[in-house]
Amino acid sequence: MSENRDYWGDLLRAANRGDAAAYARFLAALAPVLRGIVRARAGGIDSGLREDVVQEVLLTIHLKRHTWAEDRPVRPWVYAIARFKIIDALRRNGRDTTLPVDDFADILPAEADADPFQQRDTDRMLDQLDDRSRNILCAVAYEGVKLADLGRRFGLSQGTARVALHRALGKLAALRRKDQ
Amino acid sequence: MQTDDLIALLATDTRPGRAVWPGALFAALCPILVTGSVFLMVLGVRPDLTSAITSPVTVWKWLLPFVLALSGMSLALALSRPESRPRKTWVVIAVVATLAAGLFATSALMQPSAQWIAAIEGKTLVLCVTSITGIGLSGLLGGLVILRRGATTRPGLSGFALGLGSGAAATLLYAMHCGSNEPMFFVTWYGSSILAVGLIGAISGRKVLRM
Numbered sequence: 001m002s003e004n005r006d007y008w009g010d011l012l013r014a015a016n017r018g019d020a021a022a023y024a025r026f027l028a029a030l031a032p033v034l035r036g037i038v039r040a041r042a043g044g045i046d047s048g049l050r051e052d053v054v055q056e057v058l059l060t061i062h063l064k065r066h067t068w069a070e071d072r073p074v075r076p077w078v079y080a081i082a083r084f085k086i087i088d089a090l091r092r093n094g095r096d097t098t099l100p101v102d103d104f105a106d107i108l109p110a111e112a113d114a115d116p117f118q119q120r121d122t123d124r125m126l127d128q129l130d131d132r133s134r135n136i137l138c139a140v141a142y143e144g145v146k147l148a149d150l151g152r153r154f155g156l157s158q159g160t161a162r163v164a165l166h167r168a169l170g171k172l173a174a175l176r177r178k179d180q
Numbered sequence: 181m182q183t184d185d186l187i188a189l190l191a192t193d194t195r196p197g198r199a200v201w202p203g204a205l206f207a208a209l210c211p212i213l214v215t216g217s218v219f220l221m222v223l224g225v226r227p228d229l230t231s232a233i234t235s236p237v238t239v240w241k242w243l244l245p246f247v248l249a250l251s252g253m254s255l256a257l258a259l260s261r262p263e264s265r266p267r268k269t270w271v272v273i274a275v276v277a278t279l280a281a282g283l284f285a286t287s288a289l290m291q292p293s294a295q296w297i298a299a300i301e302g303k304t305l306v307l308c309v310t311s312i313t314g315i316g317l318s319g320l321l322g323g324l325v326i327l328r329r330g331a332t333t334r335p336g337l338s339g340f341a342l343g344l345g346s347g348a349a350a351t352l353l354y355a356m357h358c359g360s361n362e363p364m365f366f367v368t369w370y371g372s373s374i375l376a377v378g379l380i381g382a383i384s385g386r387k388v389l390r391m
Contacts, residue, residue, distance in 0.1 A: 016196070024191035031183055055186050060391050062190040064331035066197035067261055080262035084333040085391060122181040141181055141189040150192075166195040177390060 009074040016070065027058055034058065034082055042090050052121040053089040059173050060085050125175045133168035140165065200260045200330040205253055208323030208346055215318045216353030219311060226359045238361050240283055245351040245370065248276045252345025252378075256323065259338040260330025262391075273344070280367050287363035302365035304358065312347060312354050312373035319346030320381050324388055332389050339385015340378045347377030 008026060015023030034054045042050060061081050068077045126134050136154065139145040145153060151161035181189075232238040251272040258266040288296060302308075323342045332338040351370050360366050 018194060020191045020194060024187055027187040027190055028184075031187065051183060055181070055183055058183070058186060058190065060331075062193070063197060064262070064391060066199060066329075067331040069261070072263070076263040077261070080333055081331055081391065084262065088390070122186065126181070137189060140192045141185040144188065147192050147194065162193075162195050165193050169190070169193055 012074055013070055038086055041086060053086060055122055056089050056176055057082050057085045063170060063173055125172055128175055129171055133171055136165055137168050198329050201257055204257060204323050204326035207326040208319040211318035211322045212315055212349045215315045220357055223357050225356050229356060241355040241366055242352055244276050244280055245348040248348035249345050252341050252348055255341035256338055256345060259332045259334055260327060262331045262333045280371055283363045284367040299362050299364040300368050302360055305369055308358060308369045309373050312350050313376050315350035316347035316377035319349060320377055327389060331391055335389035336382045336386040338389050340382035343378035343381020344374060347374035
């Protein structure tokens with residue numbers, strides 16, 4: 001399905017018109033592709049770390065999605081951001097994990113499935129956020145609170161809750177940039 | 181957090197990001213217009229401005245910075261799209277640089293080499309460099325704030341382009357005050373000042389324009 005030339009473009013166009021389900025499908029289609037690129041570039045680092053990089057790229061693409069012009073092909077746009085962020089993240093992670101790939105030659109095939117388990121980075125960054133931002137992000141991510149109920153839950157108008165959620169994600173990305 | 185949870189979280193955020201264009205252009209040009217106008221009100225416009233703007237030698241004081249301001253700004257805006265490869269704009273900037281060098285060389289050939297040092301030094305070097313750099317920096321700062329909304333994969337280059345554009349726009353206004361008609365002077369010092377703003381832009385771009 002993702003081989004369809006403009007499948008991603010169609011989803012993202014629908015997303016730009018407010019279709020949240022299409023947007024979730026877009027990101028879900030993106031994740032395995034990103035996982036593949038990260039694995040190809042950094043097979044040597046542990047799969048949890050690699051999934052952290054995938055999450056960082058997804059977050060960046062989300063926050064920069066307005067820089068895609070609908071009349072342009074979507075893949076070059078995605079790959080340009082992904083390439084930049086992956087290289088950036090691996091370079092930063094490389095400082096802490098300078099482990100030569102050779103040492104892992106024997107165990108490499110075993111980590112073929114990089115199935116997402118509990119990821120460290122995002123949670124570590126969540127801990128550093130201000131209380132309200134963290135509570136909003138956790139409510140949506142872990143309890144599945146919908147945008148419509150978010151305002152009621154935190155005593156905000158729906159518009160304010162929407163802005164607060166967006167800002168909280170921006171802060172999360174800023175923390176990741178500063179960290180490492 | 182699992183990646184699926186993150187995806188659900190991201191899909192809940194339906195607030196679109198804010199566009200780079202045209203905000204970045206206004207944010208860069210408004211401070212330059214304000215600081216540049218104050219500068220001109222305090223120090224005055226050269227009395228022979230109309231004849232200078234139409235003279236074949238001094239018209240370059242506005243023509244080259246005008247093209248450079250346009251191309252620097254549009255380059256910075258284009259680079260805020262991650263996949264863009266704006267090669268044509270680089271060609272325009274290279275043409276501006278070549279024309280400036282040609283203007284410098286022509287003027288050098290038309291006078292004895294003993295006068296070159298004096299021609300380059302001029303009389304208002306310090307005012308020229310500090311004014312253009314100062315006015316240009318105000319635009320660089322404003323533009324950088326809005327350019328952060330973009331997604332450049334070349335943060336240093338984006339900052340450099342914005343700096344060139346801001347420095348060149350500042351030069352357009354400064355040239356209305358500056359009475360020098362000597363290309364060896366204005367090519368050297370206008371050029372150095374614009375380049376200085378460009379370099380400051382490159383350094384700050386690497387820091388603040390990273391996605």
